[in-house]
Amino acid sequence: MMLKQFDKVSTREKIAIRAEREIVSGSYVNLGIGMPTKVANYIQADKKVILQSENGLLGIGRFPDKHEVDPDLINAGKETVTAVTGAAYFSSAESFAMIRGEHLDLAILGGMEVSESGDLANWMIPGKMIKGMGGAMDIVHGAKKIVIIMDHLTRHGEPKILKECQLPLTGKNVVDRIITDRAVIDVTKDGFVLQETAQGWTIDEVKESTGAKLHVSKQLIEEAF
Amino acid sequence: MMLKQFDKVSTREKIAIRAEREIVSGSYVNLGIGMPTKVANYIQADKKVILQSENGLLGIGRFPDKHEVDPDLINAGKETVTAVTGAAYFSSAESFAMIRGEHLDLAILGGMEVSESGDLANWMIPGKMIKGMGGAMDIVHGAKKIVIIMDHLTRHGEPKILKECQLPLTGKNVVDRIITDRAVIDVTKDGFVLQETAQGWTIDEVKESTGAKLHVSKQLIEEAF
Amino acid sequence: MKEIYQTFTEAIEKMEDGATIMVGGFGLVGIPENLILALVESNVKHLTVVSNNCGVDDWGLGLLLKNHQIDRMIGSYVGENKAFERQVLSGELKVELVPQGTLSERIRAGGAGIPGFYTPAGVGTPLAEGKEIRSFEGKDYLLETALKSDFSLIRAAIGDKHGNLQYAKTAQNFNPMMAAAGKVTIAEVEQVVETGRIDPAYIHTPGIYVDGIIEGKQEKRIERLTVQQED
Amino acid sequence: MKEIYQTFTEAIEKMEDGATIMVGGFGLVGIPENLILALVESNVKHLTVVSNNCGVDDWGLGLLLKNHQIDRMIGSYVGENKAFERQVLSGELKVELVPQGTLSERIRAGGAGIPGFYTPAGVGTPLAEGKEIRSFEGKDYLLETALKSDFSLIRAAIGDKHGNLQYAKTAQNFNPMMAAAGKVTIAEVEQVVETGRIDPAYIHTPGIYVDGIIEGKQEKRIERLTVQQED
Numbered sequence: 073m074m075l076k077q078f079d080k081v082s083t084r085e086k087i088a089i090r091a092e093r094e095i096v097s098g099s100y101v102n103l104g105i106g107m108p109t110k111v112a113n114y115i116q117a118d119k120k121v122i123l124q125s126e127n128g129l130l131g132i133g134r135f136p137d138k139h140e141v142d143p144d145l146i147n148a149g150k151e152t153v154t155a156v157t158g159a160a161y162f163s164s165a166e167s168f169a170m171i172r173g174e175h176l177d178l179a180i181l182g183g184m185e186v187s188e189s190g191d192l193a194n195w196m197i198p199g200k201m202i203k204g205m206g207g208a209m210d211i212v213h214g215a216k217k218i219v220i221i222m223d224h225l226t227r228h229g230e231p232k233i234l235k236e237c238q239l240p241l242t243g244k245n246v247v248d249r250i251i252t253d254r255a256v257i258d259v260t261k262d263g264f265v266l267q268e269t270a271q272g273w274t275i276d277e278v279k280e281s282t283g284a285k286l287h288v289s290k291q292l293i294e295e296a297f
Numbered sequence: 298m299m300l301k302q303f304d305k306v307s308t309r310e311k312i313a314i315r316a317e318r319e320i321v322s323g324s325y326v327n328l329g330i331g332m333p334t335k336v337a338n339y340i341q342a343d344k345k346v347i348l349q350s351e352n353g354l355l356g357i358g359r360f361p362d363k364h365e366v367d368p369d370l371i372n373a374g375k376e377t378v379t380a381v382t383g384a385a386y387f388s389s390a391e392s393f394a395m396i397r398g399e400h401l402d403l404a405i406l407g408g409m410e411v412s413e414s415g416d417l418a419n420w421m422i423p424g425k426m427i428k429g430m431g432g433a434m435d436i437v438h439g440a441k442k443i444v445i446i447m448d449h450l451t452r453h454g455e456p457k458i459l460k461e462c463q464l465p466l467t468g469k470n471v472v473d474r475i476i477t478d479r480a481v482i483d484v485t486k487d488g489f490v491l492q493e494t495a496q497g498w499t500i501d502e503v504k505e506s507t508g509a510k511l512h513v514s515k516q517l518i519e520e521a522f
Numbered sequence: 523m524k525e526i527y528q529t530f531t532e533a534i535e536k537m538e539d540g541a542t543i544m545v546g547g548f549g550l551v552g553i554p555e556n557l558i559l560a561l562v563e564s565n566v567k568h569l570t571v572v573s574n575n576c577g578v579d580d581w582g583l584g585l586l587l588k589n590h591q592i593d594r595m596i597g598s599y600v601g602e603n604k605a606f607e608r609q610v611l612s613g614e615l616k617v618e619l620v621p622q623g624t625l626s627e628r629i630r631a632g633g634a635g636i637p638g639f640y641t642p643a644g645v646g647t648p649l650a651e652g653k654e655i656r657s658f659e660g661k662d663y664l665l666e667t668a669l670k671s672d673f674s675l676i677r678a679a680i681g682d683k684h685g686n687l688q689y690a691k692t693a694q695n696f697n698p699m700m701a702a703a704g705k706v707t708i709a710e711v712e713q714v715v716e717t718g719r720i721d722p723a724y725i726h727t728p729g730i731y732v733d734g735i736i737e738g739k740q741e742k743r744i745e746r747l748t749v750q751q752e753d
Numbered sequence: 754m755k756e757i758y759q760t761f762t763e764a765i766e767k768m769e770d771g772a773t774i775m776v777g778g779f780g781l782v783g784i785p786e787n788l789i790l791a792l793v794e795s796n797v798k799h800l801t802v803v804s805n806n807c808g809v810d811d812w813g814l815g816l817l818l819k820n821h822q823i824d825r826m827i828g829s830y831v832g833e834n835k836a837f838e839r840q841v842l843s844g845e846l847k848v849e850l851v852p853q854g855t856l857s858e859r860i861r862a863g864g865a866g867i868p869g870f871y872t873p874a875g876v877g878t879p880l881a882e883g884k885e886i887r888s889f890e891g892k893d894y895l896l897e898t899a900l901k902s903d904f905s906l907i908r909a910a911i912g913d914k915h916g917n918l919q920y921a922k923t924a925q926n927f928n929p930m931m932a933a934a935g936k937v938t939i940a941e942v943e944q945v946v947e948t949g950r951i952d953p954a955y956i957h958t959p960g961i962y963v964d965g966i967i968e969g970k971q972e973k974r975i976e977r978l979t980v981q982q983e984d
Contacts, residue, residue: 172635244877377780
């Protein structure tokens with residue numbers, strides 16, 4: 073496997089920018105804590121998107137100016153935020169009724185491992201302190217489309233896209249699409265299908281760094297992002 | 298069995314006035330449709346009572362003056378009402394969460410038959426058009442105390458307080474107390490216990506008109522109401 | 523952001539014969555009057571209707587009955603109109619009676635991704651026949667399943683252009699749960715306001731549950747007018 | 754009509770060792786700050802705490818941990834404080850992790866007389882071990898049971914003397930369900946107002962769920978201050 077060096081920051085930015093293209097104007101979207109939250113920074117001005125926060129807010133706005141900070145208004149990552157015009161507040165039970173009831177069009181979440189059948193692991197590593205799953209196990213069953221964004225390989229250079237997940241699952245058969253620094257891969261009933269390669273990566277390089285059989289789409293777009 | 302003649306209206310009034318004594322100041326109460334609703338007319342002014350209406354109102358007030366009528370404000374009997382100061386409106390799901398969750402202290406409901414083990418029948422007569430149970434099947438399992446008010450006998454002179462109900466049930470083991478034109482009877486684990494007789498009725502007359510064994514309380518009050 | 527319909531005909535034009543529809547309201551309070559009138563006009567047939575009640579002779583769902591558009595009715599208290607009894611006796615109309623709390627919870631479950639839940643209502647009654655009974659901490663409960671609809675027709679007092687809704691007083695009743703349980707939810711509102719006019723803390727139904735809204739003038743018929751007796 | 758407490762000590766004086774308590778809040782938002790401080794002072798022990806999170810080192814439920822008052826914690830995301838990990842590793846603290854949506858629904862069920870319900874969350878994960886799996890329309894779900902408490906300690910923005918409550922923005926979170934699921938529910942509010950001051954259509958928690966209220970000054974610590982970057 074060739075060793076390539078990319079700037080970590082620009083890699084994450086690249087993933088976020090590509091992930092933004094999953095968001096359709098007029099849709100309701102939940103962005104997971106961490107890297108997925110950053111996708112919001114790239115949403116194009118002409119798209120009308122309403123972001124849901126599972127702690128009880130439909131219509132997350134930008135970060136507040138200093139004088140606007142309200143300690144009672146946070147997102148699920150516990151960051152102070154604002155609410156857009158037309159927002160709604162509600163309880164956690166209503167929030168997860170909304171999530172489980174498949175009212176969200178899309179959720180973009182982080183991942184540790186994804187399997188061929190769409191299993192997702194993203195909440196615990198055995199032997200390490202377990203902090204909890206938060207809302208992830210509900211969200212993966214709720215949104216109409218689940219997109220996982222993550223680095224293609226672990227810090228140790230191991231594939232995270234696998235035939236079977238090794239880590240305890242967050243959900244079974246839940247992932248629709250994976251976006252990494254190297255590729256966009258769909259989970260289909262026939263297994264993984266490569267839809268796009270990122271700039272700087274060949275089809276073979278993506279295949280090599282994937283731990284399961286990777287079909288190549290007839291509509292494959294190379295160097296797509 | 299002796300034949301006694303009582304004025305129907307005054308009999309119903311008598312039951313309602315006696316039933317009012319079941320209501321403790323500071324409590325939350327649901328009054329069933331029909332005769333139970335009339336109990337509200339007799340609630341003593343010094344009692345602080347909040348009446349729940351299962352269509353989504355906590356804090357039923359008096360009937361409106363003509364100029365106050367609001368078609369969007371009704372009780373469960375579909376009568377136009379007002380709301381008291383401190384009332385709350387909510388959805389039917391919230392209303393029955395409140396009911397099933399045993400947050401009401403008392404429900405006073407009408408009855409067709411009550412059995413020794415506290416079974417209640419009050420929603421259908423086989424062969425007749427069935428209109429439905431409305432909220433009764435939920436309410437009998439919800440309120441902390443269920444009081445049934447009814448005539449002691451059917452129109453045909455048959456007992457309505459029975460060893461076993463003959464009519465299809467509304468709920469099993471749900472009734473705590475029965476108030477009729479002749480008596481107050483508790484449902485206990487040892488069966489029916491006569492607690493009070495009404496004016497004009499002897500213990501023996503009450504026993505004769507009851508279709509199950511009737512124990513007499515040591516604290517029996519005769520001619521109590 | 524939401525479809526704002528100009529005519530009630532247009533608001534319901536996607537409804538097809540055989541659809542399952544939920545219709546908000548308790549008695550005649552909080553019913554989508556004009557959407558029901560448009561349904562009558564559309565003449566869609568073989569409907570399954572989920573609604574707490576079934577209107578009166580000449581108003582609300584009673585109009586659909588009269589026009590023989592309903593095959594199956596799921597409600598808690600019905601038969602306040604003559605056509606109902608006649609159609610049940612003739613076998614034209616099938617009825618499923620559900621305790622009111624179970625009905626509202628089944629509809630909530632439908633919108634909330636809960637396929638089934640247990641409730642004490644109906645244990646030991648004819649309603650329990652054929653249903654799973656299960657004991658929790660020594661008490662018996664029935665398994666009940668979620669209800670969803672192809673179309674939910676609801677009524678609110680105020681709706682903004684994002685579909686956020688507020689209801690008036692006891693006209694709330696079944697409307698919020700039905701909004702969430704509909705594949706397509708159309709809200710008839712007394713007033714459409716600009717987005718931002720409703721305080722986000724006091725929204726009863728967030729716009730995510732609503733697909734289209736339309737402003738309509740309500741008759742608000744009163745079923746039982748009761749007033750203070752004058753001295 | 755409700756108990757209006759004058760001191761936080763008095764508000765929690767009926768709490769006993771071994772009680773199961775629910776504590777509202779998401780992170781540090783919407784937590785009953787002063788009730789928690791009074792609990793620390795009371796030194797009640799062996800508590801089972803149901804709360805989405807478990808505070809931070811020096812605030813919220815973290816203070817109860819530090820003081821070794823919690824035996825068992827039921828939450829969805831915990832361990833944001835050092836005492837937590839230490840006490841879990843030493844076996845002093847038992848933890849039950851529950852998906853956030855399941856947690857909020859179990860609490861709602863507790864207050865709503867629903868002993869159990871089915872949810873997709875957790876199917877195929879370690880959470881499913883020992884739980885009943887059931888298929889509805891071809892999809893698998895887990896059976897989850899209701900949660901109730903001996904005491905629910907919640908926080909609201911405004912409370913009237915009938916116990917009706919309103920919450921501020923995202924400080925609502927778990928508070929309304931916990932109010933309903935508590936045998937005894939104490940609400941710490943920023944402001945007690947006369948009954949009638951809150952519009953009956955915009956009450957988040959009807960007073961029937963609340964046993965006592967107390968006014969308290971909130972610090973409202975911010976866990977993650979994020980602001981617009983200045984140009």
